[in-house]
Amino acid sequence: MPPSPLIAKAICVNEILKRLYEQHAPALLLYARIWCRFPEDALQEAMIELSHQTELPPDPVAWLYQAVRFRAINLHRGEQRRNKREREVALDRTPFFVDAMQYNTDAAELEVAMKALPEDLRGIVVARVWGGLTFEQIGQLNGGSSSGVHRRYHDALVKLKEQISGIPCRGSNNE
Amino acid sequence: MNENQFQDRFEDEGSSDFERRLREFQPTPPRTSWEDIERSISLDQQVTVRRTPPSSWSKMATHAAATLAGVALGVALMLMLKNDGAPEVVLDSDVREQVVEEPVDSDRQKTTLLQNKVAVNRHRNSSSSDRSVFRSARALRSGPLTPLHRNIDLQPWQNVSYDRMTFTAEPSSTSIEPSDFVQPMAAPQLLRQLLDEQSKSSNQRGNKTNSG
Numbered sequence: 001m002p003p004s005p006l007i008a009k010a011i012c013v014n015e016i017l018k019r020l021y022e023q024h025a026p027a028l029l030l031y032a033r034i035w036c037r038f039p040e041d042a043l044q045e046a047m048i049e050l051s052h053q054t055e056l057p058p059d060p061v062a063w064l065y066q067a068v069r070f071r072a073i074n075l076h077r078g079e080q081r082r083n084k085r086e087r088e089v090a091l092d093r094t095p096f097f098v099d100a101m102q103y104n105t106d107a108a109e110l111e112v113a114m115k116a117l118p119e120d121l122r123g124i125v126v127a128r129v130w131g132g133l134t135f136e137q138i139g140q141l142n143g144g145s146s147s148g149v150h151r152r153y154h155d156a157l158v159k160l161k162e163q164i165s166g167i168p169c170r171g172s173n174n175e
Numbered sequence: 176m177n178e179n180q181f182q183d184r185f186e187d188e189g190s191s192d193f194e195r196r197l198r199e200f201q202p203t204p205p206r207t208s209w210e211d212i213e214r215s216i217s218l219d220q221q222v223t224v225r226r227t228p229p230s231s232w233s234k235m236a237t238h239a240a241a242t243l244a245g246v247a248l249g250v251a252l253m254l255m256l257k258n259d260g261a262p263e264v265v266l267d268s269d270v271r272e273q274v275v276e277e278p279v280d281s282d283r284q285k286t287t288l289l290q291n292k293v294a295v296n297r298h299r300n301s302s303s304s305d306r307s308v309f310r311s312a313r314a315l316r317s318g319p320l321t322p323l324h325r326n327i328d329l330q331p332w333q334n335v336s337y338d339r340m341t342f343t344a345e346p347s348s349t350s351i352e353p354s355d356f357v358q359p360m361a362a363p364q365l366l367r368q369l370l371d372e373q374s375k376s377s378n379q380r381g382n383k384t385n386s387g
Contacts, residue, residue, distance in 0.1 A: 014213070017212075017216075018209050018213070021209050021212060022209060025204060025205050026201065026202035026203065026204045026205065027202055029202060029203065029204070029205050030202040030203075039205075040205050040206060040207050043205060043207070044207060044211075044212060044215060047212050047216065048212075048215060048216050048219050051216045051219075051220070052219075094203055095203060096202065096203065097200040097201065097202060097203060098200070098201045098202075098203060107200055110197075110200055125197075129194060129197045129198055130198070130202050157193055157194065160193075160197075161193055
């Protein structure tokens with residue numbers, strides 16, 4: 001006996017959510033790390049929020065990035081209200097990246113370089129490099145034009161290169 | 176500038192290589208598995224279902240109950256306002272008889288009642304500062320209570336003050352007895368005294384004429 005349309009729809013939605021989570025969770029987690037120390041909470045809340053939607057958003061990936069960002073900022077505000085001791089105890093020590101020793105630059109160095117970037121540039125790099133979002137999508141996310149996002153993305157990459165190699169790059173604003 | 180143009184520019188500047196290298200670094204996956212997320216979603220949905228009424232009839236019942244409560248509150252407020260605006264004194268049957276039997280024909284009493292009615296109406300339309308001035312003026316004007324009010328013995332719960340602008344009665348603790356003002360024996364005594372004085376003076380006058 002085939003399942004009722006409602007159950008079939010629920011199964012379908014569940015499958016979509018699962019696929020979205022499995023494909024984008026690491027990048028979304030990295031994105032949430034820009035603002036809060038408990039990125040998994042932000043991601044989980046965003047997934048629950050997506051499951052509450054009566055209709056799947058037209059661009060669910062971009063929607064998830066937006067939701068994770070809002071949740072992470074809210075969590076960060078909550079964190080700020082807690083006392084210093086609590087924050088120190090619960091400090092998230094998880095590394096940003098899985099160690100990649102086969103390259104000249106290891107993951108720890110990249111993490112340091114990423115942390116040195118301003119928040120907005122970090123968000124653009126994460127959304128573009130690991131999230132796979134287009135400049136237009138990132139522009140909508142941050143409320144800017146795609147050309148402006150591209151310019152800032154380029155600046156961010158230049159700064160990252162400088163941080164990692166220690167040599168100023170061609171096209172750098174600091175030159 | 177479209178996406179391809181951006182890409183071309185990156186190729187020129189050698190940024191795409193760096194971008195590719197960056198992509199090789201895999202972000203740390205979450206400790207939370209999809210099963211955990213699924214469980215939390217289903218738990219959240221159960222809570223949401225419990226919070227909201229399951230069907231339309233319960234929504235209607237809630238709405239009807241809220242409407243009834245609103246109507247009842249409105250009626251209660253109207254009654255309260257009505258009672259507060261026009262203070263009433265509940266009389267016991269014997270007191271009521273006494274009041275009815277009491278003659279209400281004195282001009283002063285009628286005037287006082289009329290003044291009180293006017294005062295209440297004026298108070299309803301006045302501001303709080305007006306009321307305090309008005310209370311003082313009323314206290315000066317009204318003087319002692321009229322016989323009609325004097326005989327009303329209020330219950331403790333009926334104790335009302337001038338602040339609530341109750342002009343028709345005072346608390347029972349300060350009720351005034353008729354004997355405080357009315358002296359039934361005063362007239363005969365005075366008359367007797369006058370007669371005595373008259374008789375004395377006439378006697379003295381008689382004595383003088385007799386002696387003269």
